[in-house]
Amino acid sequence: MTKTIGIGVLVSGNGSNLQSLIDHIEAGRLDAEIRIVVSNDPNAYALERCRKHKIISAVVDHHDYSSREDFDRQMIEIIVAAGVELVVMAGFMRILSSLFFKAFPMKIMNIHPALLPAFPGTHVQQKAIDYGVRFSGCTVHFAEEGIDSGPIIIQSVVPVYEEDTAETLAVRILREEHRIYPQAIQYYAEDRIEIIGRKVRIRSCASIPDKAVHNPPLSRF
Ligand code: GRF
Numbered sequence: 001m002t003k004t005i006g007i008g009v010l011v012s013g014n015g016s017n018l019q020s021l022i023d024h025i026e027a028g029r030l031d032a033e034i035r036i037v038v039s040n041d042p043n044a045y046a047l048e049r050c051r052k053h054k055i056i057s058a059v060v061d062h063h064d065y066s067s068r069e070d071f072d073r074q075m076i077e078i079i080v081a082a083g084v085e086l087v088v089m090a091g092f093m094r095i096l097s098s099l100f101f102k103a104f105p106m107k108i109m110n111i112h113p114a115l116l117p118a119f120p121g122t123h124v125q126q127k128a129i130d131y132g133v134r135f136s137g138c139t140v141h142f143a144e145e146g147i148d149s150g151p152i153i154i155q156s157v158v159p160v161y162e163e164d165t166a167e168t169l170a171v172r173i174l175r176e177e178h179r180i181y182p183q184a185i186q187y188y189a190e191d192r193i194e195i196i197g198r199k200v201r202i203r204s205c206a207s208i209p210d211k212a213v214h215n216p217p218l219s220r221f
Contacts, residue, residue, distance in 0.1 A: 041059075115136060
């Protein structure tokens with residue numbers, strides 16, 4: 001059954017993934033409504049995107065809180081008050097405490113610019129290049145306590161070329177992020193996601209065509 005799912009998006013920076021969600025929603029390809037965007041950085045460009053699209057946003061500046069738990073409590077209060085059904089971390093660069101994960105069990109998604117469980121953490125495009133992997137990509141997963149961990153929903157693979165820099169690889173990966181994040185949220189809205197232990201099964205649903213748009217194949221892949 002498809003319903004419009006109320007999402008809360010957590011951001012810290014540019015917000016290109018947020019923009020992709022906005023674009024998919026506005027084009028009718030994602031059955032979601034952004035109830036609130038929360039940034040821990042008052043200068044995040046993602047907040048400007050909210051202003052442009054008249055989306056409610058809030059800033060919870062982590063510098064204003066003496067403990068991780070106090071910061072998380074404020075985040076939880078805002079997200080619950082906004083009526084959020086699914087928390088979507090999109091380039092959110094703060095580590096959340098167990099308090100936060102307990103408040104939204106298996107209701108938090110994250111996107112990571114590597115093929116987890118390889119290269120969790122930060123600067124992962126550079127780490128992938130330095131390691132010499134031939135392929136990297138991105139992962140949408142349910143977020144559990146622990147850095148970039150939790151059941152994997154969708155992954156997409158991109159090639160890593162000899163001449164790649166962290167920047168060129170990041171661009172190639174971001175293009176896939178913008179495709180698979182709306183797709184994963186659409187699966188959630190269609191109630192097609194089943195979590196079995198640490199595995200995710202996407203139930204097929206013949207009556208519902210995949211709404212999220214598929215990018216054309218990469219030209220050099
Ligand atoms: C993305 O690569 C995301 O996977 C990572 O941080 C980056 C954020 O990009 N967690 P943006 O803010 O969505 O443009």
